Structures are given as C-alpha cells and as structure tokens.
Amino acid sequence: MHVWIDAAAAAPGVTVFGMSPIERHVRAALRGGVPAAHVVIDSGERPPPPLPADLARLGLRLVGGQGDTGARLAAFTATVADTVFAVAGDSVVDPRLFVHLATRQVSLVVTGDTTVPRALARAWSAVYGGWSETGSAADCAVLLAPGVPVPAAADMHALGAGLLAAGTAQRLTAEGFDAHVALQRRDVPFWVRRIGDAASRAAVERFLFDASYKGSTDVFTRYVYPYLVWPLTRLATRWRVHPNTITWVGIVATFAAVPCFALGWWAWGFVLAYVMSVLDSVDGKVARLTFTSSALGNVLDHGLDIVHPPFWYAAWAIGLIGVSPQALWQGGGASDPLVGAAIALLALYVADRLVLAVYKWRYKGRGLHAHAPIDGAVRAVIARRNIFLPLFLAGVALGLGRETFWLILAWQAATVTWHAGRTVWILARKEAPRGVH
Numbered sequence: 001m002h003v004w005i006d007a008a009a010a011a012p013g014v015t016v017f018g019m020s021p022i023e024r025h026v027r028a029a030l031r032g033g034v035p036a037a038h039v040v041i042d043s044g045e046r047p048p049p050p051l052p053a054d055l056a057r058l059g060l061r062l063v064g065g066q067g068d069t070g071a072r073l074a075a076f077t078a079t080v081a082d083t084v085f086a087v088a089g090d091s092v093v094d095p096r097l098f099v100h101l102a103t104r105q106v107s108l109v110v111t112g113d114t115t116v117p118r119a120l121a122r123a124w125s126a127v128y129g130g131w132s133e134t135g136s137a138a139d140c141a142v143l144l145a146p147g148v149p150v151p152a153a154a155d156m157h158a159l160g161a162g163l164l165a166a167g168t169a170q171r172l173t174a175e176g177f178d179a180h181v182a183l184q185r186r187d188v189p190f191w192v193r194r195i196g197d198a199a200s201r202a203a204v205e206r207f208l209f210d211a212s213y214k215g216s217t218d219v220f221t222r223y224v225y226p227y228l229v230w231p232l233t234r235l236a237t238r239w240r241v242h243p244n245t246i247t248w249v250g251i252v253a254t255f256a257a258v259p260c261f262a263l264g265w266w267a268w269g270f271v272l273a274y275v276m277s278v279l280d281s282v283d284g285k286v287a288r289l290t291f292t293s294s295a296l297g298n299v300l301d302h303g304l305d306i307v308h309p310p311f312w313y314a315a316w317a318i319g320l321i322g323v324s325p326q327a328l329w330q331g332g333g334a335s336d337p338l339v340g341a342a343i344a345l346l347a348l349y350v351a352d353r354l355v356l357a358v359y360k361w362r363y364k365g366r367g368l369h370a371h372a373p374i375d376g377a378v379r380a381v382i383a384r385r386n387i388f389l390p391l392f393l394a395g396v397a398l399g400l401g402r403e404t405f406w407l408i409l410a411w412q413a414a415t416v417t418w419h420a421g422r423t424v425w426i427l428a429r430k431e432a433p434r435g436v437h
Helices: 021-031 069-077 096-100 122-128 156-166 198-211 219-223 226-238 243-262 266-289 295-321 325-329 337-362 373-379 385-397 401-429
Strands: 002-006 039-042 061-063 084-088 091-093 108-111 140-144 192-194
Touching: 002 021, 002 069, 021 039, 021 091, 021 096, 039 069, 069 084, 069 156, 084 091, 084 156, 091 140, 108 156, 122 198, 122 226, 140 156, 140 192, 192 198, 198 226, 198 266, 219 385, 226 266, 243 266, 243 295, 266 295, 266 385, 295 337, 295 385, 295 401, 337 401, 385 401
Parallel strands: 002 039, 002 084, 039 061
Antiparallel strands: 084 140, 091 192, 108 140
C-alpha cells in the first residue's frame, strides 16, 4: 500500500500537539508499517512542506503538479500497481487505519461520521470548550484499488462522494475493524477529523486528548487530573519532550517519596507522590499523541505502576510506626499491629494482580475492567494508588493515619474478593467481552 498525502490542502502553520497534519500522517504511516519510499507528499503547485530532520532523510517522495485533488491523485495512481491510501493535508486520521487498510484490495471511502464516546467527564469539556463526539461525512480519506478511475474532485470529501456516487468504492464500516485498544482498556471506533480553522483545530486537539484516555480508570484520573494533564500535555508536545523523559522524572519522584514516607516527612512524601501520579497520566498521553510510544516506555510506565505501590504501602506503615530505620532493622516496632497489616496489604496486592492476570491470559491480553460496563464502573473506586493516596493524605492530615491504613487494608481485601468472584463468574459462563467506551 502507498500513502498519498494531499499537502496542497494543508493550511500553513497549523499544528496539532506540536505537529503539522502532514507530519502526523507521515509518522502514523511509518508506525503502521508503510515503507518510507511508499509515502508520497503531493504539494501541488506549492513548494514542498518543511519536514523535521529525522523524516527528511528517510527518502519520502515529494512530488508536485497541476490540477485539483482528483487530477493529481489520478496522475499518481497511474504510476503504481498497488492500493493507495489518500489522505488530506488538512485532516488527522486514526493511525490504526494505516494498518487496517494495508491488506484491503477494494476501494473504500472512510468518513468521519462515526461516534467516539467521550472518556472524560463533560465538566472538563465545558471548561475547555466542547467538541462533537460524532464527526462529519466531510471528514474523509480514501483507499483506492489499482485501476479504479479517479473522478475530478476539488478536495478529499468531493473525491469520496464521487467514488460512492459512481459505485466504484464502498463506505468503510465498523465490521471487521478491531476497535478495542488494549492499553487504553476501551473500544474506540475509527475516526477521521478535518481541520478547517482555528476553532476546529482546537476541537481536534481536545478530541485526540480524550481519545487517548483509558476507558476504565479511577475517579481522580477521570474527573480531577485532566485539568492538570491537559496543559502539561500541550506544553510537553509543544516543546517536543520525549515521553520517556517524563517517565524517568516520575520514577525519580516515586522512589524519592519512599524514604520521605518512612521517615514521617509526610509533606515531602505527598508532594513527590502526586508529582509521580500526575506525570503518570502525562507520559502516556504524550506518547500516543506524538507517535513516540516505545517498548522501553511501556515497560517503564506500566512496570512502575505495578512495582511501586508495595514500596509506598510499606513506607506508610513504617512512618506511622515511628521508629528509625536502624531500630526497625534491629526489630524495633515488630510487635506493632501495623507490621502485620502491612504484610497482609502487600500479600493482597500481589494476589489481586495474579487474579487479574488470569482474565488477561484467558482473553488474550484484554483487561478485566474492559469486559463490560459494570467492570469499567467498578474500576473507578477499586483499590489503586490514586484512590489510596488522597485517602491516606486525608487520614494523616486529620491525625487518623493508623485508622486509614486499616481502612486501606479492608479496601484491598474487598477488591481482591470482587475481582476473584467476577473472574470466576465470567469464566464459568464463558461470557464474551461487551466492551467499555
């Protein structure tokens, strides 16, 4: 498959999360496995668009010519014997389409009038300005099979409409498209969005930001953190900060918080913990929005999420017991009931992770919290770092740190019980996943 980008349609200076739509198309295509030599940027009668140095040296084909979108695309398709995925330089396209369409051998018109349910609360949208969950049929991209006549068309929308009217192309439907995004624990229909002016560019950024969120997450990540994550994500993408850099800052903050908690330096501990907690939402967004996710980044990010809670829980208990590290090492405080509570909490945490792994193994990588709407809803309040952190902060601030620790232990026990029962129920009934948006 070749990718043909109509750069003549692009408005100069327009960027989406620090990248021009043309750069976004190129990076999405390369991520989708399209060879650089098969990526064609057609600027018409305009000068070739500027590209970042790392893309400029890849051997992308920069072409030009006279005529409208249809004429220039027809001239290009006549030179290749492969399918051509044509996208407009004033649009953003779902990166998954570059993979999904690579093996299709029929002409298809991809329109943006699909509905992508919001992951974030509408209150956030009201603060920063709303956007439509359903796109427009004018948001369009086209896959052309070899030998299909290309009609005259002023833009990509007219091209798609002409192909459909002539009966030489079909409309792409959701059938056969795998909408599930495992890392985001949600089903996201394919999308295309056109950028016509400053207002639509801003709306597209908000749409992409929402689409990058997990479908099932805790209440704080969904309702509180976006007000911080949104400006931090925009700043990081504008400055082209690599997501792994953000992850490393989070890792330092994570483990710097451990001795602070253990020594009873609660203020510093909570500051560092919240730095990590917020940045943990930023790095993944930046990676997905700028096509910079990597195997190392996934290991660092998700590995940190799994590994660090036991260190924090143990440090919380040590700080509440109030003995020095040296005295603790020599057995001081061993008779304190919080020692047993901490051990039980760590054991339950490990048990919970193992239970969740059973479902993931059975359903080939899909998470339990993406099984059905009820699982996504329960995910909002189950035992997780972002639930326990504000709870413990409130307990310490009120002088009820010990009581709160026991509450956290009970919360973790209830979570393990729910997950185990739910997993047994699903496996026994052989339920098919119903998805979470």
